Amino acid sequence: MGSHRRLAPTGSDRGATAVAGFLSAAAAVLGAAVPATAAPHDDTRAEVDRLHTEAEQATEAYNEAAERTDTLREQVSAVQDRIARQQGRINTMRDALGSLAGAQYRSGGLDPSVALLLSADPDDYLDKAAALDRIGAHQAGELRRLQHALRHLAQDRAEAGRTLERLNKSLRTVAAHKKTVERKLAEARRLLNSLSESEREADRASRSGRADLPDLSGTAAASGRAAAALAAAQSALGKPYVWGANGPSGFDCSGLTQWSYAQAGVALPRTSQAQAGAGQRVPLDQARPGDLVAYRDDASHIGMYAGNGQVIHAPYPGAPVRYDPVGMMPVSSVTRP
Template identity: 65%
Template sequence: MVSHRRSSQPGLTRSARGTVLSVAAATAAALGAGAAPAGAEPGTGAEATRAEVDRLYEEAERATERFNEAGERVEHLKDRVAHARDRVARSQERINRMREGLGSVAGAQYRSGGMDPALALLLSQDPDGYLEAAAGLDRISELHAAALSDLRREQRHLGQERAEASRDLAELERSRSAVSRHKSTVERKLGEARRLLAALPAEEREGYGRPSRSGRDALPELSGLTAGSPHAAAATTAARSVVGRPYVWGANGPSGFDCSGLVQWSYAQAGVGLPRTSQAQAYAGRRVPLSQARPGDIVTYRSDASHVGMYVGNGQVVHAPYPGAAVRYDPVGMMPVHAVTRV
């Protein structure tokens, strides 16, 4: 044993110094290999590395759900922008037809011996000024006044449609930037976790990724418990059918899944559309106590609902746990439960 007390001798012989250095080198090598020396503080070595990897995976999962949310927002905004552009085009076509109709009236008046001053203003370089003044022109007929009122209203509507389309486009660009930002965060966290795992000895790395570390990939006994509804039963069957497929962040099947992607895909096979993120899935139905959970119920975890699985019975959930681990079964209490939701 190496003593930490100061030696009573004025110095060390060459042999003693060699012995101390050899012990120090051996201790450093053990630490570098992930084995904590006797008397070391708890939470050091390989165990601390695994804890740090767990933390990074948790942060990456939160960033993944933000990535999923931003991606969902992008798709929604793309549809809104497309519809806004269609509305703008239709409004412009109506305005063009109105202008053509009023232009035909002006042409007829010109050919008959003169053009109404009001219609001449309409065809001027400042039609908006004309529209402001048109209501006060006594010479315009009631029919023409109605047509001009319609034109003015349609032009205001077109301006509103264009403004809405511009806002949606700006929001779309912000959402695309958010997708890119969250993607970078996920990739950085996962890269840090991979580097830490690569520094562990081979047996430690294998132990970390082994399904038996906290769960299993065999179907647990379900004790005859029935699902809360036919579509919940179908979703449970779908989720079980993909046990063993890899965790892929940002994926919602069928070849790979992240946690919320698995739940969304499973319910889609049952004909039920669910939101993309675990946070939104927590509000996709009615809440039930954990003690009353039935197969197909959605179980969200952590205070921010950043992880989600599907209850299958007998105290088990099926879920996509983290990168490097396949879809599998784990105890429902594997981490703090946020909510149990029945769809």
């Protein structure tokens, strides 16, 4: 019966087997080293960016509600002051009417014909009777004025009640937006803390802008106030991002631009959306230092053009006021206050 023993491998067979084994091992190593999908920390960074964007949108909504709350608070205070003044006038009018009524009672309690008979001086009686008529007419006028004042007082009190109701609603809105911002920022911090130290360092390096002064020569500001506003913004370089803050120790994006223009004597609205509409729109390629550059379709971020393709802005929590390229994200508008 024929033998079926396995033939020993030749030299060339052994070489081929070794090469095949090496290639298989190398493929396994390369496959492990180069994943087909993005690295986990890239996904984390993308999620952090999304949370920062949503937090900034909620921050601008918070700023708007807070500004509305301040306005309503001032309106309530003004109405309350007006009510207090009216109440004082009403009290004075009531006191005066009481005095007039007492005088009329004391002088006019008798029947006129009896008073005339008892009077030693008819001319004196007639003078007193004329005075009583005048007092009666004056009293009637005072009563009408009192009624008018009471109607106004009631209207003002009703207005104060409505304004207080709007104020309380606005306060609830502010609190809701504040919770949203804090929740999203806390989640972003949690995700960043989940990265390794080397990944966090790489993330910080990739996000860092310029705190130094870039070359801004070649373009002049559109006006003296725009130049003054830019100088103010530059003085804030390195200050921290603080959501809801408008200086001078910390800023959010619209807080920085509002504060900077305030130093130049220009009052800007509080929110990035309102600031984007507070002036003349100009094309991006015609932007000049001091112009306001709004970002994203909803204008939820804003910075100030500094010249030579750079903006100065308060980027997001954890990043100080700094310079970044104007094209760092999609530009929605450029406004010249």
